[in-house]
Amino acid sequence: MTPPMTAEERAALIAARPDRTLDLLRQMLRVRRLEERCVELYSASKIRGFLHVYIGEEAVAAGVMSVLGPDDAVVATYREHGHALLRGVPASAIMAEMYGHAEGCCRGRGGSMHLFDAGTRFYGGNAIVAGGLPLAVGLALADKMLGRDRVTACFFGEGAMAEGEFHESLNLAALWDLPVLFCCENNLYAMGTALERSESQTDLALKAAAYEVASWAVDGMDVLAVEEAARRAVDAVRSGGGPHFLEFRTYRFRAHSMFDPERYREKAEVEHWMERDPIASLKVELEASGHLDEAVWASLSREVDAEVDAAVEFAEAGTLEPVAELARFVHSERGTP
Amino acid sequence: MKTTYREAMRAAMRDAMQRDERVFLMGEDVGRYGGGFAVSLGLLEEFGPQRVRDTPLSEAGFVGAGIGAALGGMRPIVEVMTVNFSLLALDQIVNNAATLLHMSGGQFSVPLVIRMTTGGGRQLAAQHSHSLEGWLAHIPGLRVVAPATLEDARGMLWTALEDPDPVLIFEHGSLYNVAGELADEAGPVDIDRAAVRRAGADVSLITYGGTLPTVLAAADALAASGIDAEVLDLRTLRPLDDAAILATVAKTHRAVVVDEGWRSGSLSAEVSARITESAFYDLDAPVGRVCSEEVPVPYAKHLEEAALPSAERVVAAARVAVGEAVGEAVGPRA
Numbered sequence: 001m002t003p004p005m006t007a008e009e010r011a012a013l014i015a016a017r018p019d020r021t022l023d024l025l026r027q028m029l030r031v032r033r034l035e036e037r038c039v040e041l042y043s044a045s046k047i048r049g050f051l052h053v054y055i056g057e058e059a060v061a062a063g064v065m066s067v068l069g070p071d072d073a074v075v076a077t078y079r080e081h082g083h084a085l086l087r088g089v090p091a092s093a094i095m096a097e098m099y100g101h102a103e104g105c106c107r108g109r110g111g112s113m114h115l116f117d118a119g120t121r122f123y124g125g126n127a128i129v130a131g132g133l134p135l136a137v138g139l140a141l142a143d144k145m146l147g148r149d150r151v152t153a154c155f156f157g158e159g160a161m162a163e164g165e166f167h168e169s170l171n172l173a174a175l176w177d178l179p180v181l182f183c184c185e186n187n188l189y190a191m192g193t194a195l196e197r198s199e200s201q202t203d204l205a206l207k208a209a210a211y212e213v214a215s216w217a218v219d220g221m222d223v224l225a226v227e228e229a230a231r232r233a234v235d236a237v238r239s240g241g242g243p244h245f246l247e248f249r250t251y252r253f254r255a256h257s258m259f260d261p262e263r264y265r266e267k268a269e270v271e272h273w274m275e276r277d278p279i280a281s282l283k284v285e286l287e288a289s290g291h292l293d294e295a296v297w298a299s300l301s302r303e304v305d306a307e308v309d310a311a312v313e314f315a316e317a318g319t320l321e322p323v324a325e326l327a328r329f330v331h332s333e334r335g336t337p
Numbered sequence: 338m339k340t341t342y343r344e345a346m347r348a349a350m351r352d353a354m355q356r357d358e359r360v361f362l363m364g365e366d367v368g369r370y371g372g373g374f375a376v377s378l379g380l381l382e383e384f385g386p387q388r389v390r391d392t393p394l395s396e397a398g399f400v401g402a403g404i405g406a407a408l409g410g411m412r413p414i415v416e417v418m419t420v421n422f423s424l425l426a427l428d429q430i431v432n433n434a435a436t437l438l439h440m441s442g443g444q445f446s447v448p449l450v451i452r453m454t455t456g457g458g459r460q461l462a463a464q465h466s467h468s469l470e471g472w473l474a475h476i477p478g479l480r481v482v483a484p485a486t487l488e489d490a491r492g493m494l495w496t497a498l499e500d501p502d503p504v505l506i507f508e509h510g511s512l513y514n515v516a517g518e519l520a521d522e523a524g525p526v527d528i529d530r531a532a533v534r535r536a537g538a539d540v541s542l543i544t545y546g547g548t549l550p551t552v553l554a555a556a557d558a559l560a561a562s563g564i565d566a567e568v569l570d571l572r573t574l575r576p577l578d579d580a581a582i583l584a585t586v587a588k589t590h591r592a593v594v595v596d597e598g599w600r601s602g603s604l605s606a607e608v609s610a611r612i613t614e615s616a617f618y619d620l621d622a623p624v625g626r627v628c629s630e631e632v633p634v635p636y637a638k639h640l641e642e643a644a645l646p647s648a649e650r651v652v653a654a655a656r657v658a659v660g661e662a663v664g665e666a667v668g669p670r671a
């Protein structure tokens with residue numbers, strides 16, 4: 001694990017760039033509030049199908065996305081609302097997609113688990129555990145072959161590390177020295193299966209390092225640590241340092257999906273992790289250091305709520321893709337790509 | 338020019354790599370080894386290790402990487418040594434290549450070509466003799482083609498590479514050594530249409546890929562006994578060329594579908610169903626089928642021969658269709 005910053009180092013870091021730190025707080029809050037609303041809308045039957053929220057893990061996406069450039073690519077999982085939002089997909093397009101509306105980012109064909117956006121090079125939204133890793137390898141291979149200095153960031157849960165596709169992908173990326181940043185979101189559970197019940201080696205960075213991939217474990221509840229580790233890794237990958245692997249130690253506060261009765265873990269464990277809520281922690285820290293007061297928080301909070309309200313309004317006003325369009329996008333329409 | 342199916346495939350790959358910088362070949366042993374079936378022999382020397390890329394044994398990994406590279410602007414040709422090994426990459430083929438365009442609402446197309454060897458007949462036993470192209474032809478979002486002639490071996494690849502969506506090319510292992518004349522100027526061919534390989538009036542024999550030579554031999558044998566068979570080569574298994582299928586049935590009023598896949602749930606079942614759906618009143622006889630026996634393909638030569646479609650079985654089925662013989666009860670024997 002990268003050594004945690006000392007209190008003095010943190011204070012200095014925040015003092016040196018209060019605006020950026022405040023922005024990280026804002027980004028995490030955007031994800032949190034959007035997803036809290038998603039859960040409500042699910043209960044109201046506005047959103048259907050599978051819904052997996054990221055609540056508790058926001059620091060990971062917020063930190064990593066903040067250091068990627070516009071030409072970089074992102075590959076994510078079915079727990080990707082936050083990744084899509086922070087990559088720049090408008091909340092309105094995400095919400096409309098979850099409503100199954102034509103105005104959604106995938107015209108209602110993807111839903112919660114399959115958000116895609118060409119404009120921000122957001123390649124989904126993959127609901128097959130580990131299924132996105134080979135894609136990331138290929139995107140990076142194309143960049144390498146075409147001499148572009150772009151980075152592909154690939155997010156996946158620790159559950160993916162038991163899949164063959166994980167091993168194949170790490171080996172290929174290392175063997176071919178490809179610009180991929182592998183971001184493992186270790187929230188300790190794959191549905192109800194705890195890490196130690198699924199992995200012989202629970203030190204995941206060590207496991208990845210077996211492929212000659214530079215690997216670190218990072219406190220995934222601390223957005224500053226995430227940002228710092230991601231920045232170093234992205235810089236290294238971009239400058240030809242080959243693939244890197246970051247294990248973000250995090251925790252999901254909510255159920256795996258809306259169907260999960262959470263029989264596999266103790267309330268006390270959840271509560272213990274909630275004390276490390278990445279948003280609340282950073283807020284306290286910013287307040288203590290005098291960079292956030294009640295008024296600033298209130299306006300930030302209002303701003304974020306307004307974005308979510310507008311997204312819901314947009315989705316509500318959305319339209320249904322005509323059934324006559326059902327068979328579109330099975331094959332490309334002539335003239336593409 | 339005298340050539341072979343293998344050489345025609347190789348010429349197609351060379352041509353593609355010369356035409357388009359974005360084209361590259363990757364797969365197990367495509368480079369140093371020269372390809373499991375020697376199709377890519379010599380290409381490494383010509384194009385170098387970046388564009389003729391040996392991969393580790395990681396079917397899901399490199400097929401998925403091909404999808405990613407296609408998304409990233411390349412035009413990969415991924416070679417999966419044989420269709421049996423593609424089972425390890427089915428996740429990538431079915432869950433990613435076939436779906437990304439649709440799931441993304443039209444944003445991400447996957448201009449990828451996957452080539453693989455298929456079929457039995459070479460005493461390779463149960464794990465190396467599958468004809469699973471019918472399975473993959475079940476999947477919307479994929480185009481599935483089966484070159485059966487030298488022209489198609491030479492010409493389908495470039496057209497497939499120009500397709501903005503994933504195309505699977507199935508090369509029957511028994512075809513690689515087929516030799517013949519190919520026009521010097523042979524080039525790209527369409528991958529939409531079926532082709533009549535032999536015109537006839539009495540019965541339509543509908544097939545594709547590795548069984549085309551078998552069926553043509555059967556047609557010759559039938560001609561000797563006065564039955565004039567038409568042979569339709571499907572060429573593209575998805576989407577099927579319905580018009581060509583219905584046209585030949587409208588002409589002969591009798592059809593036998595020959596497919597090396599197993600009969601149950603097969604491509605031949607699909608073709609037969611389409612005929613009964615759309616040309617029922619054109620038919621003068623039930624649609625016949627010649628498929629592989631419903632067993633894992635055995636090793637022993639006589640058993641393998643008994644399991645796969647043969648010219649004799651095609652002749653027998655055609656004779657039933659034209660009413661010169663009495664058919665056995667419809668359905669698999671087992």
Ligand SMILES: Cc1ncc(C[n+]2csc(CCOP(=O)(O)OP(=O)(O)O)c2C)c(N)n1
Nearest residue numbers: 079127128129157158159160187189190191
């Ligand atoms: C290949 C595959 N097998 C099983 C599933 C069903 N499934 C969906 S999510 C999940 C758990 C994945 O856990 P992890 O990778 O740790 O990600 P997390 O949900 O914790 O973010 C499982 C088993 C799946 N989607 N894909």
Ligand SMILES: [Mg+2]
Nearest residue numbers: 157158189190
């Ligand atoms: Mg997990």
